[in-house]
Amino acid sequence: xxxxxxxxxxxxxxxxxxxxxCVESLRAQSYSNIEIILVDDGSTDGTGALxxxxxxxxxxxxxxxxxxxxxxxxRNLGISKARGEYFGFVDSDDFVDDDMYExxxxxxxxxxxKAAQIGRDELDTEKKRLPDVxxxxxxxECIEAEAFFRELLMHRGDCSFCTKLIDRHMFDGERxxxxxxxxxxxxLVNLLPKIKRIVSLPKQTYHVFYRGxxxxxxxxxxxxxxxxxxxxxxxxxxxxxxxxxxxxxIAFRFGVFQRLDYMLHIPVPQMTKENLFYRQVSAYLRKxxxxxxxxxxxxxxxxxxxxxxxxxxxxVRILHKKLRGL
Numbered sequence: 123x124x125x126x127x128x129x130x131x132x133x134x135x136x137x138x139x140x141x142x143x144c145v146e147s148l149r150a151q152s153y154s155n156i157e158i159i160l161v162d163d164g165s166t167d168g169t170g171a172l173x174x175x176x177x178x179x180x181x182x183x184x185x186x187x188x189x190x191x192x193x194x195x196x197r198n199l200g201i202s203k204a205r206g207e208y209f210g211f212v213d214s215d216d217f218v219d220d221d222m223y224e225x226x227x228x229x230x231x232x233x234x235x236k237a238a239q240i241g242r243d244e245l246d247t248e249k250k251r252l253p254d255v256x257x258x259x260x261x262x263e264c265i266e267a268e269a270f271f272r273e274l275l276m277h278r279g280d281c282s283f284c285t286k287l288i289d290r291h292m293f294d295g296e297r298x299x300x301x302x303x304x305x306x307x308x309x310l311v312n313l314l315p316k317i318k319r320i321v322s323l324p325k326q327t328y329h330v331f332y333r334g335x336x337x338x339x340x341x342x343x344x345x346x347x348x349x350x351x352x353x354x355x356x357x358x359x360x361x362x363x364x365x366x367x368x369x370x371x372i373a374f375r376f377g378v379f380q381r382l383d384y385m386l387h388i389p390v391p392q393m394t395k396e397n398l399f400y401r402q403v404s405a406y407l408r409k410x411x412x413x414x415x416x417x418x419x420x421x422x423x424x425x426x427x428x429x430x431x432x433x434x435x436x437x438v439r440i441l442h443k444k445l446r447g448l
Contacts, residue, residue, distance in 0.1 A: 125153070126276075127155050127205060129209050130156060130159065130207050132213070133193045135167050145160070145183070147219075157183075157205060161186050163196040170187055186203055209290075212284055216284065230287060235264065235318075242256070242280070242328035242330055244330040245330045264322075268322075275373055275375070307354050352403065374417060388413055
């Protein structure tokens with residue numbers, strides 16, 4: 123075929139009910155030169171056998187099995203097995219429109235870039251649409267790496283790899299970090315200098331299915347994603363110091379925001395002297411209070427919470443829990 127091969131990598135774990143819908147949406151792509159890589163991450167409910175059956179139905183489907191190690195390790199195995207010139211990623215409970223990869227490749231070809239992204243929406247278990255996490259542009263736009271980095275730090279950019287198509291060579295020497303959450307953000311900010319520019323498309327062709335009990339989308343409990351988000355914030359602050367010093371106050375704003383998010387979700391019983399990470403977050407907010415008050419990128423609401431958590435974190439969390447039922 124005259125068009126390059128696209129590899130779509132799908133990490134799979136105990137997802138029998140929704141996997142066929144995901145795979146069928148990929149088989150239906152109008153861009154036909156595609157391989158679908160299903161990586162069974164040690165499923166225990168028969169999903170592995172389902173992958174094999176799906177693989178028998180279409181020669182474009184390649185199936186690999188591995189011991190359970192998490193989504194990042196499954197994606198990394200998929201990268202090592204992929205033959206395509208471009209990589210896409212889809213979560214196994216989500217699905218896509220049949221023109222998604224044709225639109226993404228067309229944008230890459232038209233603009234001469236290494237990566238393109240498209241819009242997404244979120245659906246709940248009753249198929250009701252949830253508020254947009256990221257608002258797509260009205261018209262296609264080409265975004266320079268530094269501007270994209272800035273948008274991520276302002277919580278306006280889309281860090282998901284599931285909405286993107288990326289030249290395989292961007293992954294040379296780079297992989298998803300394993301054993302952490304919000305791994306997409308971590309890898310994307312490290313790839314941006316190589317990618318240089320990303321084309322963003324307006325149409326929402328990727329559909330996130332909000333199951334509620336999935337690892338990264340759960341509202342229940344206190345996920346380690348809040349701590350991982352703070353680690354990512356410290357990482358990008360270091361990047362700003364080194365490469366984008368004029369974005370330093372935006373990077374500082376990002377770090378404060380992530381710490382406030384942590385403080386608004388940590389269970390009160392974990393707010394103890396023995397919890398070293400909690401103590402570090404509290405100390406950071408106290409130490410950097412005045413800088414936060416002067417920061418032009420933090421909202422008045424952000425600054426109010428910053429002040430309250432710097433003064434009486436436990437009392438504020440108890441009150442917040444009573445008012446919001448969290």
